[in-house]
Amino acid sequence: MKAREMRDKSSEELADNLNEAKKRLFFQMKMQRVSGEGAKPHEVRSLKRDIARIQTILRERQLAAPEQKAKTGAKS
DSSP states (O other): OOHHHHHTSOHHHHHHHHHHHHHIIIIIIHHHHHHTSOOOHHHHHHHHHHHHHHHHHHHHHHHHHHHHHHHHHHHO
8 A cells, every 4th residue: 555545544544554464464474484384575575564654654643743733722
């Protein structure tokens, strides 16, 4: 998923996507390695990058929230 598509989602949806991606990475992919199936390296890399993108967007929103409050508070 691209960052542009992720920015259109709400924070709750992103948090759900983050939890789902982490579960998939750490449980399914690791279990495949242990069982000998062999996880596809490009899928692991893609999941890690998606997790990083989601965390970055959530952090941007977290940092932007006080700025939004300050701007609306200054106008009143």
